[in-house]
Amino acid sequence: MNGTNFFLAVNFIIALSFFVVFVVVSTRSRSRIAARWIAAGFAVAAFSTLFELMVAHTDLVKVSAVGAFASVLGGLQLLRVGIARLYGDRISLSGQVLFFAVWCGIDLMIYDLPRGTVAHAFTYQAPFAWLALSGAGSVFRSSRKLPVDWALAALLLLTAVHFVGKAALAVVVGAGETARDYVTTNYAIISQSATGVMVVTAGLMLLAVLVLEIMAEERSNSEQDALSKLLNRRGFENHVATLLRGAPTSPHSVIMCDLDHFKNINDTYGHHCGDAVIEALGELLRSRVPPSAVVGRLGGEEFAVFLPNIQLAAAVPLAEVLRASMASLSIPGLPAGFRATASFGVAALAKDQSLPDAMRDADRALYRAKADGRNCVRRAGPAPPALSIVSGEVR
Template structure:
């Protein structure tokens, strides 16, 4: 086996590895259909390596040569379908089928022409360039959301163009007199070397896109409360500090369900969960679009209201309190009313987040001490800061 045959074997193994990688990624990716199409793409295209070897050693060579061409082209068209699922740019299956069948017919027509002529090389390589060009166009049309997406577009475009370059290289270098001579030609060594590099680059780039999405999804899941669908404490804290740094007047509301332990003791954890879900849904429905809404503890919730002063925040908290006090909880007895207590703090300019949380928490504690089912306003930032300095 010559150098080209060795590279064919390497390319086959690389493609099979990527097939396995994409199948593994599909188990965790929200784009699992796209990942499976990518796996099918590499698995199908890798068959060309086997067919190319059969061309040299098992007659009839024409059959294996056509199958090698068809497997590569079929894999590339599968890539276009996968990218359509990944980026939401659907591929026309009839068009892809027409390109596939038409290209095979063209390959059959030029098969017996001199292999080192443009009449053979250009019609042979052009369908590959078209297939990958369609994939590059689909990724570009999707909007190129990140650096990785843009890099994928460039890589696909370069890979598409390289097939046209290969057509001229086949003429200049020579690809053998017959299909059986291909493995011993200098062009085969060049072609398979370039293919190995591009297989790795395209495969890694596609994996990068999918893995980054998985990481982003895991980050979102880590910052979400599974019961209510709101932010959890980590998600709230990660956003709270950044929003506080923005200019303007902001307010923070902490709220806590009253007598929640009694609800759990009487109606079980399912009843408590129903109360938490109902309260979370109420907060999410009532809060402005730019607000942060989170469940930061067992029965404790937080709302960050950007560009909202103390008066508006107090009115908003009172409206929430009245709504909760008058609304039944789905899944619990219709007569049961679960109230909540609220602490409101207007945030001081350049105030540290922990001081803001402390002031709102003190106001919430005051509401609890006042008999619950009420709203209390926090002390100004200067008062809390002085208390902290005195205690230290």
């Protein structure tokens, strides 16, 4: 086995290994369709190595040479579609079919040209370079701009340069007069080894994108409360900690909220009605708080809202709006005249305070609201002059 045959065999094993890996990853990824396109790309491209070996060791030289070109082209096109799906870029499948047919026809037209000529070398590599370049375009156009996405885009650009470089190298060092001659040239060894490196690098980079996506989704699921669709306690604390690192000294506020007589709702109307109340309050909080707010269900019937860059004087009226809105909600499953209510405690997060300190202050204000008859808002600290608002009272 000469050097070229060795690299062909290695590239075949690598491509099939990535095929298996991406199929497995597709079972866990939310981008499963993209992962399956990518897996198919590696599977199809793997057959190019078999065709290259057939060129060297069988009499089906022309058929095998065209098959090798078609396998690489088809594999790269499938990868291109997978990348477009992964990054939400629109791509025409019929256009890809036409692209494949046209370039396979062009390959047949240039087949009899000497391999080391400019006309053959650059025409042969042109569609591969274009597919890599357009794949980079899909990444650049996406709103996803994580470091791994930038790295993938850079790698795709490098891959495009790699194909152009292979064409230039074929002209400089020679790639043989015929397809069969190619396999015995030093250029073939360099080309196949470089291709192996690019295949591994591209496969690992795409795998990293998908694995990081899976990890982010798993983290999101672990931080989300399934019933209310809000953050759970862990998610709430993590998201607030991230915001505080960015603005540690700005005025912030915390609202604690607790459903009134929630146990009685479960006992009287059933847990399905209690669940409906939780869902209704979760939707209310999501829709009425500022977009920058962090909202979580801390457990049971207890909820929390963190308001970055909002002072206590503005947070209290917001809590009153939430209270009044909840008291007016008609919730499916509960009697027509029944209204579930909630009590609220509001506190400021001072410069020298931690989040748990502010939540304890808001929690104490919430207990005052419970003690004062429920369905009302209380603020932490000394009570200002009483201000009567509808059925609630802010103190």
